Amino acid sequence: MPAAPTIFVLDSNVLIEAARRYYQLAFAMPFWTGLLTNGQSGRVLSVDAVLNELSNGNDQLKIWAENDFRSYFMTTDTAEVISSYSTLINWVQAEQQYLQRAKDRFMEFDNADSWVLAFAHAKGYKVVTQEVASPDVKKNIPIPNVCQAFSIPYCNTFEMIAELGITFQ
Numbered sequence: 001m002p003a004a005p006t007i008f009v010l011d012s013n014v015l016i017e018a019a020r021r022y023y024q025l026a027f028a029m030p031f032w033t034g035l036l037t038n039g040q041s042g043r044v045l046s047v048d049a050v051l052n053e054l055s056n057g058n059d060q061l062k063i064w065a066e067n068d069f070r071s072y073f074m075t076t077d078t079a080e081v082i083s084s085y086s087t088l089i090n091w092v093q094a095e096q097q098y099l100q101r102a103k104d105r106f107m108e109f110d111n112a113d114s115w116v117l118a119f120a121h122a123k124g125y126k127v128v129t130q131e132v133a134s135p136d137v138k139k140n141i142p143i144p145n146v147c148q149a150f151s152i153p154y155c156n157t158f159e160m161i162a163e164l165g166i167t168f169q
Helices: 012-022 029-040 048-055 060-067 079-094 100-107 112-123 143-150 157-164
Strands: 008-010 044-047 126-128
Touching: 008 012, 008 112, 012 048, 012 060, 012 112, 012 157, 029 044, 029 157, 044 048, 044 112, 048 060, 048 112, 079 100, 079 112, 079 143, 100 112, 112 126, 112 143, 126 157
Parallel strands: 008 044, 008 126
Antiparallel strands: none
16 A cells, blocks of 8 residues: 655745745746645645745745645644644653743744744644754754654755646746
8 A cells, every 4th residue: 555645834934935035926926836736626725824924925925825735734733733733732842952031932832933933833844944953053953853753754945846846847
């Protein structure tokens, strides 16, 4: 029996970095079309907290997120996700590695990172982030560090593109 296809949960930085740097909306539409196509098939999504972060901007990304990708931002207001969120927050509070200000930032209710992680953890999905694991960091809590602690699969944008077979023709 074939394995179920991977479902990817996008971190804010995936969209922000792409829009501002290497896949700008003005000239790299295959990337954005690929996200939409894979959103329609249920393979790519994000969470409401990411939409909230993007909506604070005043650029093409905000317009794309609010108009084109809006239906692929899932709600985090479910018992399953909130339970995972609580588990992650309890872990962060108990971790001695991180400075208190890093913990406080992670636990801010509007911090999309913690909600992306909670959603992926609750659903068994793969996180997509441009952050990298940093075993000795103290000043922030990188998404991959949390993924490793909870066995949440993760990858970067380029690995997701390859896995989804998005092409730039």
